Amino acid sequence: MNVKLILFLFLFGGLIIFNVNALPASPLPLVERNDGGDTSLGTWKIVGKSGVNAMHAFLVSSRKFVFVDKLEGNDLKRPDGVSAISAEYDLDTNEARALSIYTNTFCSAGAWLGNGTLVEAGGDNGDANFRSGRQTVRLYDKTIGDWYEFEGVMPTMRWYPTMLSLPSGNVLVVGGAKAATGVNKDSINNPSYTFYPPSGTVMEDFSLPFLTETLPYNLYPMVHVIPNFEGKTLLFIHVNQRSISFDIGTGKVVYEYPKMPGGFRNYPLTGTSVILPLTPTDNYKAKVMICGGNKAYEITSEGEASCGILDLMTDKAQWEMNDFGGTPRIMPDATFLVDGTILFVNGARTGFAGYRKGGGANALWVNENPVLFPVLYDHFAKTFKPLASSIVPRMYHSVSSLVPDGTVLVTGSNPQGNVAIDVKYPTEYRVEIFSPPYLYTKTPRPNIISLQTFEINKERIKVYYQQMVTLIVQVAGGPPNFTASLIHHGFITHSQNMGQRYVYLEVENVWTDSxxxxxxxxxxxxxxxxxxxxxxxxFLYLMNYDAPCVSGAEILLNEQPK
Structure with a gap:
């Protein structure tokens, strides 16, 4: 057996870069960045407008995203003339299409069911045109390209919950508050979790006292599934400065990890987290990485310039701390690139997550000093590398996601309660595509023609755990060296990518096709x-040395039918 781990680097040919001096705010014409022809640090390109501010985002196919906003006066309108709060964005046309949501999605969450349906839950009160979303569950149906809404089905109200795809194929909804707030408090805290779909006829809440113990900074808890071979559903949960492993099957805390050094990492002192890439060569040993945040709930407080890495599979493991590349950052987004490196992008140097206070020349921006450049983390070398800067500040309500062609979509930012354009940090509709340095290799790119005899990206291809799948691949040049991985792209909001996962795969055999x-x-x-x-x-990705396939192949992974 020839087992090779992925080292994904991407080739991106034919990028045209035009000269540009300075870009004004969102409403003006779209232009492209000038980086002097140097691609060694990556390049940025503004490609379109999101239609609604991208408070939430998720990838629905190889070339389409869905964005979700709160209630505000977006220019994009539903068929009834009301400002839309959800849009489908087409990467081929760079145009947005209004979708049908009628309940308030403000500060909700999302995760994918095993059947391929996106579930979004929670929100805030309604208004004259929108109903309350606080106990609402919404389903995005890819087959119709729109939403279904089920109001009042959650047993309690949830604002700033976290959601997660579970091994069972259903989703977890955990934590949050029962009313809108900047900092959580006991009177509105929701220290519980629930499941969708429920095991019975109605959804039921289950107590999680850890979310009371960790007040006040316990909103959008960081939650990941811990790999195991015992059939357990074990969760890593980080809140405030504390972390636990929690067994969903027994409803009990299994272990409390050491307190994380540095500041607070949860909303509104917002950091971000990922499980580092998993590999079969060490039995998928899981390490979590948490970066950014702040030490104090103060406008002038400088963000955390630290990350911590914790081995979740070793007893008495301690946090391994580093300097986050030397840059303080509140509200960073963490996005896996296809080579397993992590792009940290967006955010501010000072303050906390939330809206500006006041207006006009005397407005106080609670997050300031935008960090315009991303940093790239190599988990093998344990190094951070600063990359090319954008010119668009992306702070509160920004998102970042991998595109299956290896680029990164970055959009959003709206540090105010309604649409505002002629201000220092406007409501941002501009969609940017960042092309990382790995896109400029000269190695021939492989093209996946089919997976299990199906042409890729026409529909999700059904595959199963432990299955040996067959791909037909074209690539020019000399003998190839193929490697592979799976990436789940998750659901992105408030610097949390819920469910994002990177797994190295084993390449068993390669034959020449005569x-x-x-x-x-x-x-x-x-x-x-x-x-x-x-x-x-x-998405399943295949590489030839340092060059990616033209596109990852969209799959639907499940248990083998019995």
Whole structure:
């Protein structure tokens, strides 16, 4: 067996870069960045407008995203003439299409079911045109390209909850507050969790006292599934400065990890977290990485210039701290690139998550000093590298996501309660595409023609845990060296990418396909069980040395039918 781990680097050909002096705020014409022809630090390009401010975002196909906003006066309108709060964004046309949401999604959350449906839950009160979303569950149906809403189905109100795809194929909804707030407090705290769909006829809340113990900075708790081979659903939960492993099956805390050094990492002192890439060579040993945040709930307080890494599989493990590349950052977004590196982008140097106070020349911006450049973290070398800067400040209500062609979509930012354009930090509709340095390799890119005999990205291809899948791949040049991975792209909001996961795969065999020139038959082994990567939609990527496939292949991963 030839087992090779991924080292994904991307080739991106034909990028045209035009000269530009300075870009004004959102409403003006779209232009492209000038980076002097140097691609070594990546390049930025403004490609379109999001239609609604991208408070939430998720990838629904290889070339389409869905954005979700709160109630405000977006120019994009529903068919009834009311400002839309959700839009489908097409990466091929760079145009947005209004979607139908009628309940308030403000500060809700989302995760994917094993059947490939996106679930979003929670929100805030309604108004004359929108109903309350506080106990609402919404389903995004890819087959119709729009939403269904089920009002009042959650047993309690949830504002700033976290959601997570579970190994069972359903989703977890955990924490939050029962009313809108900047900092949580006991009178509105919701220290519980629930499941969708429920095991019975109605959703039921289950107590989680840890969310009371960790007040006040306990909103949008950081939650990840811990891989295991015992059939357990074990969660890593980080809130405030504390972390636990929690067994969903027993409803009990299994272990409390050491307190994390440095400041606070949860909303409104917002940091971000990921499980570092998992590999079969060490039995998918899980390490969590948490970065950014702040030490104090003060406008002038400088953000955390620190990250911590914790081994979740070792007894008495201690936090391994580093300097986050030397840059303080509140509200960073963490996005896996296809080579397993992590792009930290967006955010501010000072303050906390929230809206400006007041207006006009005397407005106080509670998050200030935008960090315009991303940093790239290499988890093998344990190094941070600063990359090319954007010119668009992206702070509160910004998002970042990997695109299956290896680029990164970045959009959003709205540090005020309603649409405001002619201000220092406007409501941002501009959509940017960042092309990381790995896109400029000269190695030939492989093109996946089919997966399990199906042409890729026409529909999700059904595959199963432990399955050996077959790909037909074309690539020019000399003998290839193929590697592979799975990435679940998650649901992004408030610097949390809920469910984002990166798993290295085993390449079992590569044969020359005698039926066509430069064509190969490749077999790849999928992960062993759903604690490693959750059932549902993910993308399978194949690499030739440092060059990616033209696009990842969209799959729907589940248990083999019995």
């Amino acid at each position: 039926t066509a020139n430069d064509q190969y038959i490749v077999t790849v082994k999928l992960p062993q069980n759903p604690t490693i990567i959750a059932p549902g939609p993910s």
